[in-house]
Amino acid sequence: HAGQVGSAIATMHKQDSLPRVLVLATGGTISGKADTRSAIGYDAGAVSGQQLIAGVPGVEKLAQLQVEQVSNIASQNMNNQVWFKLAERIRQAFAKNEADAVVITHGTDTMEETAFFLDNVIRVSRPVILTGAMRPSTAISADGPANMYEAVKVAADPQARGRGVLVVLNDAIQSARGVSKMHTTELQTFHSPNLGVVGYVDPATVRFITAVKPRQPLALPVDHMLPQVQIVYGHADMDARQIDDAVKDGARGIVIAGMGDGNVSDTALAGMERARKAGVVVVRSTRVGSGFTNRNVEVDDDRYGLVASMDLNPQKARILLQLLLANGKTTPEDIQSAFQAGL
Numbered sequence: 025h026a027g028q029v030g031s032a033i034a035t036m037h038k039q040d041s042l043p044r045v046l047v048l049a050t051g052g053t054i055s056g057k058a059d060t061r062s063a064i065g066y067d068a069g070a071v072s073g074q075q076l077i078a079g080v081p082g083v084e085k086l087a088q089l090q091v092e093q094v095s096n097i098a099s100q101n102m103n104n105q106v107w108f109k110l111a112e113r114i115r116q117a118f119a120k121n122e123a124d125a126v127v128i129t130h131g132t133d134t135m136e137e138t139a140f141f142l143d144n145v146i147r148v149s150r151p152v153i154l155t156g157a158m159r160p161s162t163a164i165s166a167d168g169p170a171n172m173y174e175a176v177k178v179a180a181d182p183q184a185r186g187r188g189v190l191v192v193l194n195d196a197i198q199s200a201r202g203v204s205k206m207h208t209t210e211l212q213t214f215h216s217p218n219l220g221v222v223g224y225v226d227p228a229t230v231r232f233i234t235a236v237k238p239r240q241p242l243a244l245p246v247d248h249m250l251p252q253v254q255i256v257y258g259h260a261d262m263d264a265r266q267i268d269d270a271v272k273d274g275a276r277g278i279v280i281a282g283m284g285d286g287n288v289s290d291t292a293l294a295g296m297e298r299a300r301k302a303g304v305v306v307v308r309s310t311r312v313g314s315g316f317t318n319r320n321v322e323v324d325d326d327r328y329g330l331v332a333s334m335d336l337n338p339q340k341a342r343i344l345l346q347l348l349l350a351n352g353k354t355t356p357e358d359i360q361s362a363f364q365a366g367l
């Protein structure tokens with residue numbers, strides 16, 4: 025529970041010439057404890073951010089670390105409240121020049137969503153890196169310490185500046201926009217199927233293989249509210265029930281996790297037309313897991329007033345749509361161009 029944990033602050037090391045990295049701990053398997061042999065059925069968040077750092081030998085030679093516990097939750101419980109807390113803390117830490125970079129420890133289930141949310145609202149060019157683990161801290165060959173070491177190594181590297189929010193696990197550096205969790209249990213669960221990795225890290229080297237691109241972040245909603253946007257999952261024999269229900273429920277947007285290139289049944293398409301007439305923004309994405317959802321190819325987006333999600337999976341399309349609606353963008357044209365602008 026985010027609010028109950030409070031913020032335990034610990035300054036771990038003071039070697040003044042090293043970059044200052046603020047570690048914001050949120051919970052997840054990286055801070056989970058389990059029986060050594062099973063590595064399952066663990067208590068997420070049994071280990072504090074400070075203990076986590078203490079278990080990473082050599083990290084004190086990379087950076088001056090300060091650890092704050094923002095929440096201690098498994099990331100399936102990640103929520104807007106923690107997102108806004110993270111965004112505000114990062115903004116403040118950079119504005120007051122308290123840190124040169126931020127590392128966020130996070131569960132892997134929704135890491136891509138937190139990374140993408142922050143990537144869209146943080147304007148500063150200093151590095152923000154998310155990391156986590158697939159195995160709890162007590163498992164044989166726990167991956168958390170190595171991931172933490174590499175995350176701090178990337179955070180402390182000047183080449184990481186201006187790249188927006190990055191995700192570092194298992195030797196890969198990936199962009200918030202590209203990265204997705206694609207395996208339920210494997211260590212190499214994170215991939216960027218549409219955009220590719222942005223670099224590699226090992227204990228000795230940080231290597232970026234892509235250029236820095238200009239970024240255009242959106243405003244962080246001042247009221248800390250995000251409009252209601254629902255995801256509807258496509259399948260054979262698809263009807264329009266969930267679409268009609270979302271409209272009745274007051275959704276301002278619907279993201280379709282469509283079949284193939286963002287397809288839906290004719291019945292569901294009729295439901296999407298009704299949603300459009302009710303003023304709801306409808307974005308087509310795909311349940312496939314990789315590939316772009318292309319505009320006006322299999323579905324006539326122009327005719328129906330729909331938006332194609334391009335490279336974004338449904339869970340990221342939802343976040344971008346929420347932020348755009350909160351920033352006053354409501355037409356399919358404006359929303360479509362914003363979906364393409366970040367590419």
Ligand SMILES: NC(=O)C[C@H](N)C(=O)O
Nearest residue numbers: 052053098099131132133
């Ligand atoms: N590997 C993990 O971190 C999974 C865990 N359920 C979480 O996201 O918090």
